[in-house]
Amino acid sequence: MLALLLRFTEMDGAALSWTTLIAGLICLFIGGIVSGIKSKQKGWVIGGITGLGFTLFTFLIQYLGYEQSFSLQQTLHHLGYILAALLGGMIGVNMTSGQEE
Numbered sequence: 001m002l003a004l005l006l007r008f009t010e011m012d013g014a015a016l017s018w019t020t021l022i023a024g025l026i027c028l029f030i031g032g033i034v035s036g037i038k039s040k041q042k043g044w045v046i047g048g049i050t051g052l053g054f055t056l057f058t059f060l061i062q063y064l065g066y067e068q069s070f071s072l073q074q075t076l077h078h079l080g081y082i083l084a085a086l087l088g089g090m091i092g093v094n095m096t097s098g099q100e101e
Helices: 001-008 012-037 043-066 072-095
Strands: none
Touching: 001 012, 012 043, 012 072, 043 072
16 A cells, blocks of 8 residues: 555655554554453553564564664664554553443
């Protein structure tokens, strides 16, 4: 989808970088919410694990596949991803707290 935006619009590389960052934050926030809803307890832990899992997966692909470690900018982005998933996990647990099974 991002490749199509880059190809058929006037979007440049800098705008694409911001777009991917925002899309990643939204996706991990939603992933944290879903994991929090499913776990029904300790949402910050399960959301943090979700964010850490994504970061570890990304790091392993980059390190083992391309032989590069994270740059400072990537590290800051992934800290934001972890925090977004953590916050989503807390919200997800609280969405289910009033419901009975």
